[in-house]
Amino acid sequence: MVVNSSGVDSQAGGSQMSNVTRYLSAAAYLDSGFRDRVLGELLFDPYRAVPPSYGGFDVMPVLHHCRRSRSMLLVRDGLITAFFVIGLVMAPLPTIAWLSALLPFVLLTVRAIRRGPLFLRVLIWLWAGYSVFSLFVGLVLVDLGRVLGRMVGGGFTGGSSEALFAAGLGSLVQALVIPVATLGVALVYRFAVYMTLAGSLRPGAPEPVTPAGDDRTGRRLDYLRRAQWGNVTMYDNEDAFMGAGSVRRSWSIAVELDRVRGEAGGERRDEPVDIDPVDLHGFVRERLAEMRDRVLRPNEGIQRLDIGDHVVTRGLFTVADWHRDRKVVAHPFIGQDGLPRFMATPEEIAAIARHPQGGVRYYQRVTINNAGQEIRDLRGNLVAPAEDQEALTSAFIYLAVEGRMLYTQFVVTVLPPAYGPYHVVDRLPTMTGGRIAWESVRMLRLELLRDVLAAPVRVVRAGVQAIRQSAMTPDPRKHIVYPYGAGFSVRQLGADEELQTYIQVLDVNKYTKMIEQRLTEAVLDFLEERGIETGAYRLQAAGVITDNSVNVNVQEGGVFSGAMGVGQNASATVNKRA
Structure with a gap:
């Protein structure tokens, strides 16, 4: 059994990032929740498995930009927190007034309040208006009054009016320096983020060079780089097809193997026909590959069709529960280095396919990336360039010989395109620096004020997380049962909730029909070559395919x-x- 029949989408395709990789790299800067979950999933536990990457997606650039975004964020929050500390020491009243003015605006960014009753939002807006009045009218006018009072008083005491004015103006600047400094740091950070989106993540941008850092991080990055191209999915939840999207269609067919064709129809025999599921998988694989390779004209082939192996197992293993040479050893799917294995050998895959009641299951995976192809006329003139639809359609085929029966299972998953706001990296490179600065402010609005107020909280939280992670280094040797399975797929985490166009929906239906029809005919041909009665299979297949x-x-x-x-x-x- 071939481990992977096509390496088109199974290896990193050169130095240029794919579109979906760029979009999810942008999510590292635009979505703090996405960034924190990715870093926690991929870097915190060095023994956690990673789901396979499909459709040209590469998790390494995304992880690189998540780490870079976190570093930039720590610098921003550290500077804002330092300005707050200086303000509380040098000018406590204006600093406290600035913090109080930010609070109602931050509350307006909370999702529960935005979707709550209108009356509550009106009250908070009134509170925000009063806070602005107190800050810029109360403090500023008081300082101006002090300036004027000192000027008038200086005229009777012989003091210099220019010196009094300078002293009062200094007091006014002192009242405004903390708001201007903290808000300025937040604005500069946002502008730097959008310049990164417009430069490092522009269309056609090369893959970034990911620095390893310390030895532990370097080992983890090396494992992730290799594991994402594996054929083993070790999951921690109920999603055995992690990384391929949600299940949209599934069916199964079961037929007897002890009925052969005869003059009177299907005649039952005492001994079933010998069917090797490995041979059947190979036969089906060849028929599916013909949709890509054996066509009359190149434009008729499904160029982005990838056929591979998909071995699934739940990643909750007893650390030492297997015996070999009278010694207790780790689970066979845990490597010599103590890390989860990500690549099953052809011999192991054949054994898994022949043992349907085992704890590990084998599927033949068929993935079609809706990247499209360019259109040219008979003279070679370009009619339309290739358009990346981003949607990913995957079919998983399970064939089992068990209980004198042949069981066929067909599961279709659909992975929608990346979340819409992440596509901003396609529009920014054509903008000027001023327009990019405006976009960085326009996209945030009240969130900009939230970033200022939450900076000290983020600094404290980052410190607590660093201490907790250093003190709670995962070690499977300290556990009887350890969860090695992956928690989620990065590609799936950054996907939209649904397909974005109706054409994408139609393409999913088209490729689903084509694959399941090809699968059904291949299984029928295989059974008929061995003289097995296929009437029951045809009857069930007619129901599910329609x-x-x-x-x-x-x-x-x-x-x-x-x-x-x-x-x-x-x-x-x-x-x-x-």
Whole structure:
């Protein structure tokens, strides 16, 4: 059994980042929740597995920009916190007034308040207006009054009016320096972020060079770089198809293997026909590969079709529960270095396929990346360039010989494009520096004030996390059962909730139909070559491939004739007759 029949989308494709990799790298700067979850998942636990990357996605640039974004954020929050400390020492009243003025604006960014009752939002806006009045009217006018008072008083005492004015103006500047400094740091940070988006993540940008840092981080990065191209998915939750999207369609067919073709139809034999699931998988794989390789014209082939192996296992292992040479050793899917294995050998895959009741399951994976192809006329003139639809359609095929039966399972998953706001990296490179600065402010609005107020909290939280992570270094040797499985897929975390266009929906349906029809015909041909009766398989396949859609005729008296449409994507048409 071939481990991977096509390396088109299974290895890092050169030095240029794919579109979806650029978009999720931008999420590291635009979405703090995304950045924190990615760093916690990939770097905190060095023994945690990573899901495979599909469709040209590379997790390493995303991780690089998440680390870079965190460093930039720490610098920004550290500077803002330092200005607050200086302000509380040198000018406590203006600094406290500035913090109080920020609070209502920050509350308006809370999702529960934004979606809450209108009356509450109106009250908070009134509070915000009063805070602004107190800050810029109360403090500023008081300082101006002091200036004027000192000037008038200086005229009677012989003091210099220019000196009194300078002293009063200095007091006014002292009242405004902390608000201007903290807000200025936040603005400079946002501008630097958007300049990074416009430069390092522009279309066609090369992959960044990821520095290793300390030895522990270097070892983890090296593992992630290799593991994302593996064929083993070790999951910590219920998602055995992690990284491929959500399940959109599934069906299964079970037929007997002890019925062979005869003159009277399917005749039962005492001994079932010998069917090797490994041979069946290889036969199906060749038929599927013909959709890409054996076509009359190059434009008719599905160029972005990738066929590979998908071995799934739950990543909750007893640390030492296997015996070899009378010695207790770790689970076979834990390598010599103590890390989860990410690549199963062809021999192991064949053994897993032949043992359907084992704790590890094998699927043949068929992935189609809707990247599109360019259109040219007969003279070679370009009609339309290739358009990246970003959506990813994957089909997982499970074939098991068990209990004198052949069981066929077909699962389709769909991975939508990256979240819409992350596509801003396609628009920024054409803008001027002034326009980029305006976009950085316009996209944030009240969030800019939230960043200023939350800076000290983020500094404290970062320090606590650093201490906790250094004191709580994961070590499987200290546990009887250790969760090695991956928690989530980075690509799936940054995906939109649904497909973005109806054309993408139609493409998913098209490729699903094509793959399942090719699979069904391949299995039928394989069984017929071995003389097995295929009538039952054809009958079940006719129901699932037509989306379980049937016609139900309701006769007078309430008598139903025909099958009912049930299951996922099922539909039924009811015709009533008088």
